Amino acid sequence: MEYGFTTAAYVVASVLFILSLGGLSGQESAKRAIWYGIAGMGLAVLATLFGPGAGNWFLSLVMIVIGGTGGWIVAKRVQMTEMPQLVAAMHSLVGLAAVFVGFNAQIELARVMRARLEGVETVWTGFAALLASKTSAEIAMLKIEVFLGVFIGAVTFTGSVVAFAKLSGRVDGKPKKLPGGHMLNAGALALAVLFGILYFTGVGPGVFWLIVITLLAFFIGYHLIMGIGGADMPVVVSMLNSYSGWAAAAIGFTLGNDLLIVTGALVGSSGAILSYIMCKAMNRNFVSVILGGFGGETGPAAEIEGEQIAIDADGVASALNEADSVVIVPGYGMAVAQAQGAVSELTRKLRAAGKTVRFAIHPVAGRLPGHMNVLLAEAKVPYDIVLEMDEINEDFPSTDVVIIIGSNDIVNPAAQDDPNSPIAGMPVLEVWRAKQVFVSKRGQGTGYSGIENPLFFKENTRMFYGDAKDSINKLLPMID
Template structure:
């Protein structure tokens, strides 16, 4: 058993490592080291918390940690990068559900202590948490109840919201937005009823209030995310990440665990900041994101698209690349699905060896997870200095000879600028159509995951390079001079 001093020192060390981890993840060159900071910080946090004062039941805790570690290792080694977004959503759901269970247990312990005190009995046979509750004054117990309410509500919303997000990202749930009749009024009514239950609970009502509160929050989380279209899932995942952080912080206050408070606050605040940045990148209202109020509606019918999609073969694409001086590659989720990043990296190497300027254009919400494309390119050892953000490269498209779009739709859709009735109207996009020639690597003529038509595919300077992205890029490699 370790003393409180050791635990406090470990909490400070782990907190510093978590901050360093978050800071390093903003830079591709430091990202791997930053991940190790996070791993070591979490190991320190778990170890010193598990063997801290007032902790027991090791016969149960140690096997659970071992089982969870093995499962985590197995999942991490089997999940491909294409499945990483839904894995993150699934992990968010675990945090939310854990917050609900811990909050329920905290209130049951509170009730046991109060009952024992009313009878003049001791509470020493209860848990360490019960002993902590017994020392609290009445106003501190009120704050404990507030923490319980907050943890249950945010945790339950996070759980069902993350489950739906997982389903949409994995293709197990329709990616289109769906709402029950009544739409936002149902969510508002459930939230108002939740507030009423919280007031009743704070005024002495029974444990049943927390059960119904959780049920209502489960509904809100499910209905909020069901009402958001698949094209907006990157922002949703980021926002759910923030929710899970605040749920963890609330539980930290409940358990008087400083490290959990710090960790939850870091996750919650960083997730909220990232969501805000992504909302700006998509021209979305931040408050509307939180309330699940975007992703589905339009002001009228979208503009009709004229023309036809013109296909091209590998020889035609290779001919244009051989004659080009400047090339921009725009990766999207289609590249991840086909696992084409290594083939793309080899194509870049050959083009640069031929003296051509090659760069990547990365939209802030490319893929289904913030930073998804950056991770894939880093995995394929693409040089960091040729990977540029949208704002850095958008003005260069008119001077670009060839742009290759690999599995992207919304982030290169001119309807965002030209059609006020488009579901993505006003969203900043990569203006690839201003290049001399645009080649779009795409499996077929469908609208893809988001279900939004793209006029880019019908423009005179666009040619459709149909097929699996990895096979298509591989077919070019032998044709590049």
């Protein structure tokens, strides 16, 4: 009866998770999708707590209270601009959990095998009872699952920690590799496989081999992500999301938990698909992403001629008042300045004046997929005027004014013109084809990715320096 209830609950939870993922494809359906996910997770936790083999309810309750309280506090404190690094931090916890589960499984397995060898009759409970019921072939498969869970989890943990540090500005966003580059990663991987074979064949203490494998995987995760530049961090976050899913699936196999297998596979596959889609949007090779082999320069960048010409709020407002069509390109700078509210108000005033206003969203704008869409929806910008790159790129030549708010790489013409640029070949928003371009930017620096942008030096571009929120607020009273 208990197994039937747990299985039924897991099936319902799996369906809810699938509905949640499917609903996230649209801004309106996403509101429902979040509740599907919450309900599915709540049901999954209850089914696990009261399912067969469960125990230590008091300790479990304490852990749930501590984790839930911590999650609530973090959710209340984290700003929308900090969501990318929060997601990376959550991925690291999933990876670390996989490592802990793998080590616990090996410790319990060692106890069971020792009792078998000594011929000791023991009444096993909990996870040990599951291990005791396994055949030799099933134990061999379990060891493979433990190896994969620990390895993928450890790579995910350190990779996500480095991603968090880069996204939060604690580590320089430029790609960095140790001498030897990819050969170091390949060597560490080969050693991990070798030690995995020794672990599988039972040569020496299993925990020792797992420790060595974990340390090697820690290095691989660290070195992979350190070698990726800031311009490519949105893809990195998506990739780590996939890794965390496969780590969770490996945990599910180890624990014999069908729901973890299903949800881990859902997260892993959806993260991989999203990474592939984003790689296509950035003209990157998917295998190179997985191996951490992109984000660096291929040669000396082309020299940029001209100078950056500044403009004040009066000049921008005058151009907006005379324009018939306006396209706004938001980027991470808008998020940092929390300018989405001011941008929404500017949009309302321009539309009230009879002007056509639209937003151009690049697939990797910001530091997290969909980041800009969420910010604009939060500010109540109408969904129907928020367009993807492919929908709006051909309209720039007929656009009177483009306002760029805190974007750099996604509007960089070097992607098309300079084969030595780190973003060479990446599809970008061709804003320079518009009649006038205004760039809202704090200063003359190259920004997070460290890539110079020739757009800022073009004749039809003017630099509107200052904090994005303050700059947009200055424009509001001047719009007729």
